[in-house]
Amino acid sequence: MNALQFLVDHGASVLFLVVFVEQVGLPIPAIPLLVAAGALVGAGKMSLVTALLVPIAASLPPDLARAVEQAAKAEGTTFSAWLAQTAAHRLKLEAGRQAIAEWERENGPLTEAELADGLARARSSLGRAPAPAAERRSA
DSSP states (O other): OOHHHHHHHHHHHHHHHHHHHHHHTOSOOOHHHHHHHHHHHHTTSSOHHHHHHHHHHHHSOHHHHHHHHHHHHHHTOOHHHHHHHHHHHHHHHHHHHHHHHHHHHHHOOOOHHHHHHHHHHHHHHTTOOOOOGGGOOOO
């Protein structure tokens, strides 16, 4: 039996095992197997659902995977698109935090007025009403 036939016969199990082992931290790269799974999908030898869901199942805790699936469905998007959008959003937030930290290192801490102005601008750009006075924090 050659490697291709082995993957055709046992693809889901092998895919799960290799992705899981990589997630645990052992130096077994999953990328080549994921590419092979894609080729098998293209050749009609593996289902697309198997090629997509098995690696997710191996790399995310079940509760998190269900929560992501529900959030994606609620937004009318796919699991992967929701993860990509969420990751992009998180990276933008982190870039903003780093930019503020760098600015404060160079110019000193933001004043209470600057913080309030920044919060008002952020709420406005998100289409939210200004924060009530009780919600505003003092420094």
